[in-house]
Amino acid sequence: MRIIADENMALVHHFFGHLGQLECVSGRHLHPEQVRDADILLVRSVTTVNKALLDQSRVRFVGSATIGADHLDMQWLNEQGITVSTAPGCNARSVVDYVLTALIHLANQYQFDLTQRVLGIVGLGNVGYLLAKTAQQMGLRVLGCDPLVTRTDIEQLPLNELLEQADIVSLHTPLTKTGTYPTYHLLNAQNLQNLKKQSILINTGRGAAIDNRALLDFLTHRPNYLQAVVLDVWEHEPLPNADLMPLTTIATPHIAGYSLEGKWQGTAFIYQALCQFLQREPQYRLADFLPPNRQLQSIQETGQLWPDLHQVLAQVYPIVNDDTALRQTLGLIDSERALAFDQLRKHYWQRRDLTAYDASHTLYSSKLQTMLVAMGLKTA
Ligand SMILES: NC(=O)C1=CN([C@@H]2O[C@H](COP(=O)(O)OP(=O)(O)OC[C@H]3O[C@@H](n4cnc5c(N)ncnc54)[C@H](O)[C@@H]3O)[C@@H](O)[C@H]2O)C=CC1
Numbered sequence: 001m002r003i004i005a006d007e008n009m010a011l012v013h014h015f016f017g018h019l020g021q022l023e024c025v026s027g028r029h030l031h032p033e034q035v036r037d038a039d040i041l042l043v044r045s046v047t048t049v050n051k052a053l054l055d056q057s058r059v060r061f062v063g064s065a066t067i068g069a070d071h072l073d074m075q076w077l078n079e080q081g082i083t084v085s086t087a088p089g090c091n092a093r094s095v096v097d098y099v100l101t102a103l104i105h106l107a108n109q110y111q112f113d114l115t116q117r118v119l120g121i122v123g124l125g126n127v128g129y130l131l132a133k134t135a136q137q138m139g140l141r142v143l144g145c146d147p148l149v150t151r152t153d154i155e156q157l158p159l160n161e162l163l164e165q166a167d168i169v170s171l172h173t174p175l176t177k178t179g180t181y182p183t184y185h186l187l188n189a190q191n192l193q194n195l196k197k198q199s200i201l202i203n204t205g206r207g208a209a210i211d212n213r214a215l216l217d218f219l220t221h222r223p224n225y226l227q228a229v230v231l232d233v234w235e236h237e238p239l240p241n242a243d244l245m246p247l248t249t250i251a252t253p254h255i256a257g258y259s260l261e262g263k264w265q266g267t268a269f270i271y272q273a274l275c276q277f278l279q280r281e282p283q284y285r286l287a288d289f290l291p292p293n294r295q296l297q298s299i300q301e302t303g304q305l306w307p308d309l310h311q312v313l314a315q316v317y318p319i320v321n322d323d324t325a326l327r328q329t330l331g332l333i334d335s336e337r338a339l340a341f342d343q344l345r346k347h348y349w350q351r352r353d354l355t356a357y358d359a360s361h362t363l364y365s366s367k368l369q370t371m372l373v374a375m376g377l378k379t380a
């Protein structure tokens, strides 16, 4: 059995090596000839899997170690009887850590009390709902918008009302171009105007959920209207708009879900699905590979919650380093800049989920401890 896998899939040899002849390839540049003699295809979000790629191949199982599925032509794959598995929720915790770390970074930078801000979440699925529950536990008021689900413990509003009322708008929808509620350019030239003055806009869903050109125009013509813009995902990756990036406050190369746990869970998820498809007993579980939890270190507390929390989180995820690395690519010509975007992703550092940290032996003030527990940290 021949298995073709994206070379950037974490632990791919560990999990899949025993199941067949495994070949790792560049997912971004995968050609139909490379998959012609393959039985199994394992991808990440950068490979478009459709008729053009698989028409001549004998692939009968496609696994994508991602939450998002907009790169998979599900209708065509289903029509061909090809089994598809994605990894729902695999890196939800990582994305939530990213959003909260970004917000705490901004609360420290602009000296505001995050708990006094209203968080508006668009898309209340695995990521959005986990973010909502965590933020509520931290003391924020949360509004949600999701025409497809009802969450009784979250106040839900139509999109335009949410944009008008929320101090922070965070997008967590899949990218869809069809259906009753398509998300392509969900935020656009018309409704960007509805965002509240001095609000914060965050996108960790898919780049094209925001019309990037419209956002660029909006930020150019109303330079101080928003307090901050945080973009992890971009239209036309791997080549983000070079004029838009300097107008953002935090810019990262689609790595919100790139914690070690997030990536490894994605692989483990499709390994389980493939074993089931092949009617083979799985030989490995994620727990066989996960490194031990880490211990958080004490800090010199100032007594001010947000600077102190920011100091603690700097041990877990210094988000500003990811931002700096991406901005450094801005001087490059387009072809090199696109390569650099992918290189930053390929060689991403070993970030751990906040839940992999233990503070049971660390003396933090109870205010700080309460926030960290709400964010999933282990304590005694
Ligand atoms: N930046 C990153 O590294 C990552 C990005 N993602 C992206 O985040 C997206 C969301 O992830 P999950 O929450 O796990 O997906 P999910 O499928 O669990 O939830 C998505 C939610 O969005 C809702 N939705 C769909 N259309 C909508 C619309 N027009 N308006 C408002 N809500 C709408 C759905 O009803 C659903 O509840 C993924 O599809 C993926 O594209 C996911 C993981 C990592």
Ligand SMILES: O=C(O)C(=O)[C@H](O)COP(=O)(O)O
Pocket (backbone or CB within 6 Å): 008, 043, 044, 045, 046, 065, 066, 067, 068, 069, 091, 254, 256, 257, 258
């Ligand atoms: O899970 C998703 O959906 C994501 O956006 C992934 O974190 C993206 O990672 P790659 O598949 O592009 O490596």
